Amino acid sequence: MDNYDHTDTRILNELQRDAGQSLEALGEAVGLSRNATWRRVKALEEAGIITARVALVNPVKVGQGLMVFMQVRTHSHDPDWQAKFNRATRIIPGILSVYRMTGDLDYLIRARVRDVAGYDALYQQLIHQVPIADVAASFVMEEIKDSTALPL
Template sequence: MTNKMAKLDENDRSILNALQRDASISLDALASELSLSTNACWRRVKKLEASGVIERRVALVSPEAVGLNITVFVSVKTDDHSAQWLEKFAKATASIAEVTEFYRMAGDIDYLLKLLVSDVADYDRVYKKLIAAASLADVSASFAMERIKYETAVPIP
């Protein structure tokens, strides 16, 4: 989807909220919940997918349940702000599974990465991959002590 905001009616918002709660809900159950015909509900879901409002449907996995006990936020500063540098660094980070989020920032840092790792030694292994990927002026890590709020649902206006 482009930066242009999709025009959503109340049924679209209800569909999005329901699917964000449970993407495995059957089409029949979703249609019933919204008092729509199954066919009308299906068409709306397909339209939301085609327009990019619904990017994909996934299962949310508990990091701790699979041994990824530490969340690390890595701040990166660079002296090279060229498109080529970013392309190289973005390609490298895309190949590192532990990097689950990657943002270009405004302010004191240039990039912010979120990593999920098993322990400090695992972070060090990923850190070595990051610093080998591209020239970095500064790398700083902050280890999350406790996850207070974690929400994947997007608030639907």
């Protein structure tokens, strides 16, 4: 599937809003039968456009109310260090996103923890698994917008 059409875009927007809705409800929202909707969703999945269908969990209700952004700088850019860092950040609970960056910092990590002590535990896990030159943390005081929906 190289291109998707207006109906596919409507399906994607609906699924980004509520991936748990029934095929009947989704079809009704986009003007297709249940079977036609199922075929389109299947094609979007097979094309890799839809990569997962998940439930969003309220972090405060599950004791992960503090979001932290960690700015990581390293002295090493060799493939072994990078593989070790990638492996460490994938297995440490609480790390949600890791980005390799341009500019002054090397990596940006977005994590969720219970509190500052939870952040310290996460930080300790990370530095024990891979040497890091510098880590600076910024704690989120207010989430103004946090969306998973892409503008289509």
